[in-house]
Amino acid sequence: MKTIKFKHDSQPAIIQTKQRLLDAMLVRQVPVQMLCGGRGLCATCHVHVVEGSSQLTPQTDREKLTLAVLTGAKANSRLACQAQVLGEGIHVELPKGLYVESFAQLEQLIGKRAQQPVLHPLDARVLIQEGKIITRSVVNELKSVDFDWQKINTRSASEI
Numbered sequence: 027m028k029t030i031k032f033k034h035d036s037q038p039a040i041i042q043t044k045q046r047l048l049d050a051m052l053v054r055q056v057p058v059q060m061l062c063g064g065r066g067l068c069a070t071c072h073v074h075v076v077e078g079s080s081q082l083t084p085q086t087d088r089e090k091l092t093l094a095v096l097t098g099a100k101a102n103s104r105l106a107c108q109a110q111v112l113g114e115g116i117h118v119e120l121p122k123g124l125y126v127e128s129f130a131q132l133e134q135l136i137g138k139r140a141q142q143p144v145l146h147p148l149d150a151r152v153l154i155q156e157g158k159i160i161t162r163s164v165v166n167e168l169k170s171v172d173f174d175w176q177k178i179n180t181r182s183a184s185e186i
């Protein structure tokens with residue numbers, strides 16, 4: 027058994043050795059979208075490992091490819107679905123942001139103020155800045171954004 031701490035949560039997650047950071051997030055009911063189904067192809071399980079990164083499996087080639095295009099990725103970034111837990115002392119921080127997966131979801135935000143940055147789910151680019159009021163014109167400016175998850179999910183990692 028291994029203990030994973032989250033910066034936003036006073037309760038740690040207890041998981042089995044070799045389970046993924048994603049499993050620890052699910053244990054603590056972190057709302058993680060997993061839009062690619064845990065295949066290392068999206069941004070929605072991106073985390074920062076603030077302590078204990080040596081206690082995780084190394085980055086896979088697929089993870090490296092995805093992190094390379096991920097806006098806001100840092101040296102301590104990992105995809106929670108790809109990182110398996112080997113030891114103790116792991117402390118994780120969740121990057122700020124709300125991933126949206128469709129234009130329709132963006133439209134549902136009209137009239138609200140962005141409480142956190144609104145991010146694209148594939149590369150985490152900022153679609154709407156934190157604090158901005160989300161108006162119809164702001165959303166219309168994002169009409170050309172590609173949210174085609176069928177296409178994304180049928181790509182191989184080499185096509186990222």
Ligand code: FES
Binds near residue numbers: 065069105
């Ligand atoms: S769930 Fe998509 S990369 Fe982890």
